[in-house]
Amino acid sequence: MTKKEVIVREEILGTNKKVAAEIREKLGSAGVLTVNLLSSPGSGKTTLLERIVEALRPDHPLAVIEGDIETERDADRIRRKGVPAWQITTGGACHLEAKMVGKLIPEVPSGTEFLFIENVGNLVCPASYDLGENLRCVLLSAPEGDDKPKKYPKAFAGADCLIITKSDLFPYLPFDQEKAEEEALEINPRLRVFITSALKGKGVAELVEYLIERRAELVGSKRHA
Amino acid sequence: MTKKEVIVREEILGTNKKVAAEIREKLGSAGVLTVNLLSSPGSGKTTLLERIVEALRPDHPLAVIEGDIETERDADRIRRKGVPAWQITTGGACHLEAKMVGKLIPEVPSGTEFLFIENVGNLVCPASYDLGENLRCVLLSAPEGDDKPKKYPKAFAGADCLIITKSDLFPYLPFDQEKAEEEALEINPRLRVFITSALKGKGVAELVEYLIERRAELVGSKRHA
Numbered sequence: 001m002t003k004k005e006v007i008v009r010e011e012i013l014g015t016n017k018k019v020a021a022e023i024r025e026k027l028g029s030a031g032v033l034t035v036n037l038l039s040s041p042g043s044g045k046t047t048l049l050e051r052i053v054e055a056l057r058p059d060h061p062l063a064v065i066e067g068d069i070e071t072e073r074d075a076d077r078i079r080r081k082g083v084p085a086w087q088i089t090t091g092g093a094c095h096l097e098a099k100m101v102g103k104l105i106p107e108v109p110s111g112t113e114f115l116f117i118e119n120v121g122n123l124v125c126p127a128s129y130d131l132g133e134n135l136r137c138v139l140l141s142a143p144e145g146d147d148k149p150k151k152y153p154k155a156f157a158g159a160d161c162l163i164i165t166k167s168d169l170f171p172y173l174p175f176d177q178e179k180a181e182e183e184a185l186e187i188n189p190r191l192r193v194f195i196t197s198a199l200k201g202k203g204v205a206e207l208v209e210y211l212i213e214r215r216a217e218l219v220g221s222k223r224h225a
Numbered sequence: 226m227t228k229k230e231v232i233v234r235e236e237i238l239g240t241n242k243k244v245a246a247e248i249r250e251k252l253g254s255a256g257v258l259t260v261n262l263l264s265s266p267g268s269g270k271t272t273l274l275e276r277i278v279e280a281l282r283p284d285h286p287l288a289v290i291e292g293d294i295e296t297e298r299d300a301d302r303i304r305r306k307g308v309p310a311w312q313i314t315t316g317g318a319c320h321l322e323a324k325m326v327g328k329l330i331p332e333v334p335s336g337t338e339f340l341f342i343e344n345v346g347n348l349v350c351p352a353s354y355d356l357g358e359n360l361r362c363v364l365l366s367a368p369e370g371d372d373k374p375k376k377y378p379k380a381f382a383g384a385d386c387l388i389i390t391k392s393d394l395f396p397y398l399p400f401d402q403e404k405a406e407e408e409a410l411e412i413n414p415r416l417r418v419f420i421t422s423a424l425k426g427k428g429v430a431e432l433v434e435y436l437i438e439r440r441a442e443l444v445g446s447k448r449h450a
Binding site for chain 2: 001004005008011012040041042043068069070071073092093094120121122123124125141143144145147148150151152153154166168169172173174199
């Protein structure tokens with residue numbers, strides 16, 4: 001990168017960090033746990049979200065922000081489940097930024113317990129942008145291969161949990177689950193790992209339980225603050 | 226984007242275009258067909274390249290440039306096939322640029338007929354960067370889903386051929402091959418489509434035949450120039 005590029009990038013990241021901190025404060029105080037879902041295109045973010053929505057509703061009100069380069073498709077899928085969802089189409093940009101999310105915060109209904117943000121499908125760029133989330137989950141679909149953590153380390157280094165998706169395909173793939181987990185944990189030992197198949201509904205209950213626990217912690221910490 | 230960001234980006238793309246044109250001229254005159262492979266992480270670029278290498282060797286000398294954020298893994302896999310391969314690790318950057326490729330051009334052995342450049346796994350950013358290729362191939366792996374072309378249109382709009390990979394997984398996936406092809410062709414009607422399974426060796430012969438034809442055209446056009 002040229003010096004000018006580095007300066008512009010630092011400015012962008014600095015502003016982003018500030019806006020993200022404001023979002024985290026605002027939503028946290030309102031009792032909303034915010035989750036940033038990050039992965040390659042097609043690793044199953046929206047299908048997993050559909051299963052999470054089914055498991056959380058109606059006891060736990062939630063809302064969803066969908067990020068995509070183009071199309072309203074993902075938000076439409078979530079809306080069909082009766083959940084408020086907003087689509088951000090970046091029109092070419094390769095990641096969401098906090099300011100895009102910030103504009104939608106006033107729309108989040110009072111009483112919402114969880115806000116999920118599905119990032120643009122990209123295992124590289126979104127890793128650099130804090131969106132004000134409390135929890136960052138990186139998805140790795142089994143067909144992508146067990147060698148991805150070390151090839152795309154930043155996405156794994158900055159996450160709180162790793163969700164291996166499409167486990168129903170394990171029998172048909174040269175995918176070594178242990179190797180994938182080991183590589184990811186070498187990069188980031190504090191990763192909580194979940195093995196899921198959204199198509200078969202496997203592993204979703206454990207993940208949802210974890211999310212409910214994390215929200216209870218957040219609400220508890222705000223009460224004592 | 227801010228005005229400053231737009232200006233910096235335009236400068237980068239302008240310089241990139243110039244360097245790419247020089248690469249295309251230099252390699253084309255030497256009879257090298259250059260192919261830029263672009264896709265999401267884990268859609269099977271390296272495995273497909275291994276099959277292409279096996280099909281082209283020893284009659285058609287080739288070389289490979291591998292792009293990745295981190296690790297030499299992909300270049301190692303190609304070198305094991307007895308083919309010259311260079312790894313560019315971008316150290317965080319989300320795409321290859323022409324200047325990175327340009328530095329390696331003097332290393333390409335005389336008599337090389339094909340140079341494959343495997344881009345960083347990313348269906349967004351690499352689409353904006355001409356690397357001096359004659360042919361751009363976008364890969365879409367079946368497990369990524371049939372809805373990807375319209376969600377990531379630029380990658381498909383700028384390609385010459387679409388390679389649907391991992392067709393061996395068709396029986397286990399909710400993937401509509403016709404829909405994927407139709408969407409891609411709506412964005413770019415001149416796309417040549419190939420259906421492949423590198424694991425089962427399917428569709429590779431047709432693709433290699435197409436590459437050999439494209440090179441014959443290139444060499445013919447240079448002879449008449």
